[in-house]
Structures are given as C-alpha cells and as structure tokens.
Amino acid sequence: MAKLRIRAYNVLFGDAILISFSEKDEKGSDVNRNILIDVGNLSRIGGSSEVFPPVIENILEVLSGNPLDLYIMTHEHMDHVKGLLSANNMLFKKKGEPLSEKLKTRYTWLTGSAEKNYYEKHPDAKKKKLAFDEAYKRIDGYINAAKATPEGIPKTIDNLWLNNNYSEKLLLDNSTSTADCVDYIRSLSLPENTFYVYRGFDLGDHHPFGEAKIEIWAPEEDTSDYYPAHRLAPMALGVTNPSEESKTDRPTLTEILPPAGVYAGAFYRLLRTRRRCYDNLLAIDKAANNTSIVFCLEWHGLKLLFTGDAEEDSWEIMNNKGVLKQVNFLKTSHHGSVNGTPKDRILEKILPKVKPDDKPRKSLLSTYPEIGNKKEEVYDNVPDGATVDIIRERSELYEVHKKNPGEYLDIIFEVEE
C-alpha cells in the first residue's frame, strides 16, 4: 500500500502545507519525497509569528535530517512567505543554528513574476504593474495620514494594506519586509536549482521526482491579464504633503468644508466615495493573488490540486487554456473567500457535483474564521459560508483552523501498489 500525506498546519491566517509520499526513483528503489508549500501568516490577523517555530520544528522532524525535495512559494504575499524567515529570526538564529543549515532544500520554485528581472522581460506586465504600484504608493500616503487621525482606518483596510506592502520593514518589530522574506526563500536552494515557474515552463529536470508528475496550471508567464485597468478606481484621497511652513513632517488629511449652497451630507458622501483606497487595495491584492502557482500533483492515478490564493481571473484563464481536470484533492483557494473558488461551471470541471468514480475526494480549508477568534482580528466574510458549503458537498473537507495554533492535521491517501 502506497501512502501520501498532506499535512496542513494551523498558522493562523495563512498557509503551511507539507506533502509527503513515497515513490520509486530512477533505479526502482523506494524513496520518500517531501514538498513544502508556503509558510506564512498575516501579522495583524491572529497577530503572531510565535506559531512558526513549532511548525518548522515539526517539518524538520518529518524530514529527519533529509533535505526537503521541493519548496514552492505560490505568490508574494505575507501570509504565504513570512514563516521561514520569522522562524529563523525567532528561534534558529538565536540558537546559533540558522534554519538554512537545517532545512536543506534541493529545489525551490517561486512564482514567475517574483524573478528579479521579470518586469524587464515583460514590458506589458510592467506597464500595468506600475499603475498598480503607483496606486499603492498613493494609498500608503493616505493610510499613514489617516492613521494619525482619531478615527484611524478600518481594520479591513489596514490588513489589505499591510499584506500588499512589499518593501517596507513592517514585520517582526519593523525589521523585516515581504521582500526580505522572498529573498530568504530565494536563498533556500542553490541558484541553479531555484526556478521561477509558470504555465508552460519546462519543468524538465528542475525537480527530483520520478513517478510523481507535476503540472503547472497557473500563473501565465505574462501576468498582464491579472492587472486589468478597469479594476483600479479613480482615487482622490485628499492628502496634503508637508510644506516648509507646516509643523508636521508627515502627510495629513486635507480638511475641506462644503462651500455655501452645497448640501453638506451629499458633499461629505462625495468625499468618501472619492477615497476609494479599499477598492484599489482589493484590486492590488487580487492581482498578486492571481500570480499564485496553481499546480496539480499526480501520484498513483490520484490528482491533487494546490491553488495558492488564485482568484476568478486566474481560474477563468486556466479554463480558457483547457488545463482543468477532475481532481481527488483540492486545497481551497484564498482561504475560502468567495473569490477564490471558481464558479459552478468551472468547479464542475475539477470537482463535479456527481462523483465520477469511487476514488476519494478530499479538500482542505486553511483560514481564520470569526468563530472563536476576536472579531477585530478577522476579515469580514472569510471564509464565505456558501463557498465552504459547496466544497463540503463535493468532498470530505478538512478544516485546519479548527486545530490549535501551531498544530496540524493530516489528510491521507492510500493506494494499492
């Protein structure tokens, strides 16, 4: 009997998944394989990096001194990249045993657009990405100004802003950024074994597997389509930059009174609608989510689908490219958000309503729901109840967030050899 285990860790709002299985190598000998996908969480949700050291220690225990065969970073969001560097800084470095010494990684795959010269090679994507970056920069100024007001900013906006901040030192007591975390991941394997992958990327000998097959369904090499212009709403954030005369060195929110004859209620409503930073943070977040590596691992006739945080646009493109297939395992995308699971007509192609055979169908949800947690720490409407119900109707659903922080659950697949 051959066995494949998917171990999902409760890292609060984030993903950390270890796949372990056996297969025969080129010489026909049984070997154990381990793939680690994304270790990260959102600082403000659940709020803690304390969860990572025990998770990493468990992973090392599973590896028993052997190297990790493949690390996959699905996309460049904090809730998917933060964990390794956090654990290193919090535990291993302090012990004088850097994590990189213990977690030897044979191959590392990162999403295609994380490659340092990616945007130089893809000018269309660069143009669109720059527009999104510019919007983020403006929002950043607004949020810094708004945070200084008594009203502050809603926590949903704060979370989105933080999760999409790439360069600033916001994590781990303001000493580490998302970019630092990604850089750390780049250094896990030798440069010649570090690859930036996308659909159509020639996997060739860029992995150690023999029997197991991996197909990459997303992202596209050119990520332009994940940055549609219509998603960026025009913004007028009303921020005044400090002048030489001003007493403050930070931007402030512009205070405006309605002119004579203008209805005050309508005037202030207009100002609020023009401050569309939430709309645009959603668009920025969505674009990055859609760069997620979505891959299907085929093992002994079973197909296991890992989706990162892919959203509707990515699913639509995967569908149009004809890559979708029925699967036996689905990692529910984007933490069970309404935009992470494809619509019926697409879902039907991967997890049809009517089970086609007697093979198992399982799924995993990794999220941070309101139930049992502080309301101010969670995202509204995540997970989406109707979405979770659909997945549950079609598969045996495992919910890792029901475990205690740092603990894990195992999903087992067994097949006759």
Next chain:
Amino acid sequence: MKIRIPIMIQDPSITTRYPELDPIEGFDPVEDYFLDGPVSEQIAILDFSPETGELVKGAKIVKGKKRGNYRSAKIEDLRKAKGNEVYEPEFLQVSTFATILKTMYMLKDEHILGRSITWANGSPQLLVIPRAGKERNAFYHRDSNSLQFFMFPSGDDSERMVYTCLYRDVVSHETGHALVDGIAPDLFDAQNPDGLAMHEAIADLTALMTAIGSHNLRRIVLDKNDGKLDNSTDFSTIADDWRGKFKSLRDLNNEKSLDPSSPKENYVKDTECHARCEVLGGALYNVLLEIFEDKKKTLAGPEKNDPKTMHSVSGGALVFASDRLKQMIFRALDYLAPGDVSFADFGRAIVAVDTVAYPKDQQIRDFIKQEFRRRYIVKDVIALEVSTFFDHEDLKGIKVSNLVGSDWAAYNFVSQPSARSLLCIPTTVKAVEVLPRLDVTKKTTDAETNEDVVSHECIFKVGWDEEEDTPNSSKKRRFKVGTTLAIEWETGKILALLTNAPQDETNTKYRYPNEKQFSLIDEEQRKRRESRNEFYDYLDNRGLIKFGKNALDPEGLELFSFIHGEDLDGKIRLRGSGKMLHMMERE
C-alpha cells in the same frame, strides 16, 4: 435670477477644423439663485485641485448692473477667452456649469418632458468635479450623484492636456446619464445589456442634440456641408479627440446592426454596453436624418430641387428634426415600462409618444419601425405596434387627480381585477409597487397651424417582480417588470399602454392592437431571457459581481468596480449594473 455665462460650443480642438469659429458662446440661464462655484439649486461645481485635493475657490458671482442680473466676476474676460485662457480654473468651472445647465434646460422645455427634472435617489444637487484627476475618463457616479471629469495628455507631440470638462459633448453626454437616471432609474439596475446600452445611446444623443442647439455650430457645419448631413460626421461623432490626435470615441452615423447576416464590421453581438449602444444610437440618428431631409423638402416647397434653397432651409429643418427626436426620446423614457427593458420596448415607447403627440403623422413612425427592423432590433414591424387612445371602464369613474395625489387611490385602482388585467399583472403576482405618478403638461406644435397644443397627462406606472431559472446555477433570477399607462387628465382616456410583462392568457386583452404580436413578443421575451443569461455570465465570468456585504467597502459604500449582486433566498438580482458604463470604457 439671470446670469450670463460662457459655454464651449464644442471643444478647444474645434478651431482646428473651423478656424473662423469662436469656440465660446454666451448662455443666459434663469435660476432661483446663483452662488459662487457656481452653485445653483440643482447643480454645484466643486473644483478640487488635482494635485492636493483641496477645494479651489469657485468662480465668483457678483451682482450685475440690472436688478436680478448676475454675472461672474471675470465673466467678460472669460467670454472672450482665447488660447490657453480656457484652461483657467474659473473658465473650466463656469463653462462646465453652463453646459450642464443648458443640457438640463433642453429637457425641461415644456415641448419635451413637460415636468420638472429630479435626480436619481431624490438627491437635491448634482455635484460636478471639473478636474477629478489625471486619466482618460469622465463619468456619472450614481452613489454620490456626481459628474466627474478628468484630464489626460493629448497624445500628440505637444504637451497639451485634454480637459474633458471643456468638451461640450462629453459634458452633455455625462449629464445625459444623470438625467436618464432621474427619469428612468431602473435602467441603471438593468439585468440585460439593452438597458445599459440604451443609457449610453441616449447620453450620446443628448450630446448630439446640445451640439445642434448651438446656433453658430449649426450654421457653420451646414454651410460646410451645403445643408446636408448624410455624409458628415461633424455632429455624429462623440468625444472628438478622446483617443488623441482628434480621434473620436463613437460615430452615430453608422450601420451597426444586431443582424448576424450584416457585414462583419457592422454586426454587434457583444453584450458590452458601449458596443451595443451603437445600434440604437445609429438607428435614432438615422431617424433624425430622415426628419431633417423631409422637413427640408417641406420648407423648400416647390424649390425642393434647388440646392441653394435646400441649403437655406437646412438650419430650421435641423432644429425641427432635433426637437422632434428629443420629444421622442425623452418622452419615451417617461412612458417606458418599469424594470428590465429592451431596445424593442424603447421602440414601442417612441412609437407611443409620437402617436399621442402627432396622431395623423404616421410617416415618420413607419420609418422608425423599418429602421428598428432593419437593424434587427425587432423581427417584424408589427412588434412595434402599441395600444393607444382607448377607454377602460375602471377609469371612467375615477378622478385622475386622485390617482396622482393619493397612494391609497392608486393602490385601490390596481387592486381591481379588471384593472390588473389592464395593467397586465398576472394573477399569480401578489405584491406590486405603484410608482409616484407623474403630472405632465406638455406642448406639441401642430405642424399645420404651427400653434402649440397643450396636453395634460398622468403617467401611471406599476411594477412587480418575476422569477426565472438560470442555466448555469441552481439559483433563480429575480427581475422587475411593469406597465405604464398614459392617461388623459380630463377624460380618463388611456393614451397609451406599454408593458414588458411576460405574457400569458390573463394579460393580453389590452396590450396588443394586433394579434400577430403574441408570437412575436413570445420570441422577443425568449431572446430577452437569453440576453439576461448572457449578461449575467459576462459579468460573472469576469468576477465583476459581488454579493451582499462583499459589494460594500468597510464604510458600507458601494464598491466602484463591482456590480452588487443581491441574493434573497436563492433568488439573485443585479443592482447598479450601470456601473458598467464607466468601468468597461476604462480598459
């Protein structure tokens, strides 16, 4: 109070085409008050600095020499603005204000709607931002009842900025959206693409008609084209220069059609509203040309074969044609049945208002029907026939003023079984909504005597929800339909009945003047159902629908870039699909 303000005839680029034309005209609106900004009772200009977001001081209105006559502090300079002076903030503010007000006046005219204009959602003022930011954009935003005009680099070799607020057709177009939303708000919640395409086409035609309303522009264009318009794009192009290098966004002078057998370049299959609007806009522009040519011949009389005479009468003929088209379009919006409507519904409403206004003048209505058939909006001209001028027993003993003034009287009327049959309300429908009744007094100029005929009508609308299955989901779709009755105030005679209700045996007695319509409308409604499905899928496949709280930002305001889906007990409906009007054009 009266004010004299400058208005752009077209846009700054017009002097490139017509060097002899002064691009600025004077306009003398009369309002209860004008304040700095300018601000009036229904319009407020709010000029936010694109750089800092601060409110720039609005144009100052100072008392003029004559009592009740006000003017801007710099108005005399601005009236003669030349070159870069038109880009001064005060000119932008005043010119934008003037263009919006002039567009509103066009509709307020008693020869057109015959009633006061209100904005959607009961908003008292339309807030207008002449310099909303830097991008290629301008839009009507329902949630804030605002018009927002942006600016962008011209794309030519110069450093010239294109200020969309200086473009008379762009400003009129967006004002048209706001006006349409005030008159027929259900179009903004359309469940099928025709509702939105109608919004867009009428906004285009509003821009066209304000252009024709400019005496100087009309004269110079007709002189250039020897009094003809059939091969001219001078009036028909929308937003010249929008694509840079003086390229326009759309041309109403087109042969776009829903007929699959049309030449490829003319066939419109798209559910995207901007593509689809060209079919309706093109059809109605052709109606304008037809009325124009016909009127020229009438005015020229025996000299109709003389090109000089035809040229000399062309100005009057164009004003006549534009006024007639204006009447058709905006009165038809008032007559349109509530809820989810199609181009064909709008065609029937046009036929109805024109029949009521000019019962004897069948010729142009025949042309309209043929034009709608030619563009495959209807399969047969019979589908556009409408029930007009008939009596109904339930209205005989009723005072129309009571129906208008009393909700109780209106609901009591609707509850009568025979009235329900008249209003095409299926027996299975439990809850209906009677909309606020309209008291309309409008004038129509008699073609023979050239005298105004005054008519006093009540426009009575009732709406209700219908449900249907959706092909790609287990959920049902909920959509609104309804019926409009135009009732003669003094006699209670029904002037017209228009409905988009699904037909069944209980509601067909009054709706058709021609029994052949039953099967045609059946097919039309089947297509409309398909169209709703396609429209929903179009939005859904692009991830543009968000349900419930997901459609709102943390402050509870509607998201800008998503359509609000409503899901009530597994029955879905779109809210604010009109956002598509400003979203898709930004791609």
